[in-house]
Amino acid sequence: MLRWIVFIAIYCIMGFYSLQAIKTASRFPWVYYAFMALGLLVLGNFIYQFTFGDSEGSVLNRPKSYAFGFLIAMLTFEIITIVFLFSEDIFRTFSALIARTFGSSTEFSLPARRRFLSMIAMGIAAIPFGALLYGMYRGKYNFKVLKYDLEFEDLPEGFHNYRITQISDIHSGSFDNRKKIEYAVDLINQQASDVILFTGDMVNNIAQEMVPWKDLFSTLTAKDGKFSILGNHDYGDYVRWETPELKARNLEALKELQKEMGFDLLLNESRYLQKGGDKLALVGVENWGRGGFKKAGDLKKAVSQINKDDFKILMSHDPSHWEDVVIQDEYHYHLTLSGHTHGMQFGIEIPGWVKWSPVKWRYKYWAGIYEELGQYINVNRGFGFLGYPGRVGIWPEITVIRLRKKGLV
Structure with a gap:
């Protein structure tokens, strides 16, 4: 049970962090909600297939395989997005520290995220995400x-x-x-x-x-x-x-x-x-x-x-x-x-x-x-x-x- 709690916590943190790129790149709230719903659906299906739906014990059947495949695709998208966001956050933090130390302001304030960088992150992350979905749909029989x-x-x-x-x-x-x-x-x-x-x-x-x-x-x-x-x-x-x-x-x-x-x-x-x-x-x-x-x-x-x-x-x-x-x-x-x-x-x-x-x-x-x-x-x-x-x-x-x-x- 503990490993499931840790896994769910890490997955949700990664999802929340990568959501920041979508919020920066898009002005439409429905896009945020769609991303969150997709992430929860993938997580829920994975948990179900490997716990409550696991009637065949250790056998890796087709439903489990697809649950695993969708999870890998989602995690790949999130990890690549997070790499860009984390790199930018390091830059934003140093910028705020420099402004606080040497500037006229007495407040510590992070600069806003750059929209173009979030769009680049999502664009690059979409390539392996799409490739993994294509591999499940057609690549396996190519x-x-x-x-x-x-x-x-x-x-x-x-x-x-x-x-x-x-x-x-x-x-x-x-x-x-x-x-x-x-x-x-x-x-x-x-x-x-x-x-x-x-x-x-x-x-x-x-x-x-x-x-x-x-x-x-x-x-x-x-x-x-x-x-x-x-x-x-x-x-x-x-x-x-x-x-x-x-x-x-x-x-x-x-x-x-x-x-x-x-x-x-x-x-x-x-x-x-x-x-x-x-x-x-x-x-x-x-x-x-x-x-x-x-x-x-x-x-x-x-x-x-x-x-x-x-x-x-x-x-x-x-x-x-x-x-x-x-x-x-x-x-x-x-x-x-x-x-x-x-x-x-x-x-x-x-x-x-x-x-x-x-x-x-x-x-x-x-x-x-x-x-x-x-x-x-x-x-x-x-x-x-x-x-x-x-x-x-x-x-x-x-x-x-x-x-x-x-x-x-």
């Missing part, structure tokens, strides 16, 4: 197909120009628009890749979230099949289960769902893909993540049935596994496919110019292709979304990677 060509000297000739489609982080429990997901599934199939690889987090919390989408994702096709691994959200670790048996049953249900959809789920296992007399080793590990995430991945077990000299593609959900374990392993993993970061669903990307997201402060390898010690990783930005129910600048991704053998056309 699917992009990103294509890469990767060359290898030791790629078996039969796999020259072999095409891989990677998807990751479906998070089906967040979906709220079937037509958009139908479009995205069609877009995946249009790539006509040789194989489809899914790198974890099919659900947010429970297997049941995938049931309404099972028929749709069952239509994904590739001539060499569909393969998958588990991500940290697939284990049901973020739900308060009544018994360990219910949690285990949920995981088995998700595994069965993947099988019914035509995915070959690799649980610290490997498979060989064949092209004539050539073969390629596909390795899949369970989730292994740094910083408190589940470490069920067993790389040694996963490669126990393949040869050290095989050309290897590793599926590992969390890119910290590649950084901490894979690239230093005695085996050479030519290409690793990961996801997990979502690119934080927020950032700025201008191909060839800028690629930035706050998630870079947590993950060194957070989006796109990286190379270390002659080994590649692709960190997929994710198909779905979680927490904040939108995307700004970091769009949902379908990756197509073409393998090429150096020296061949």
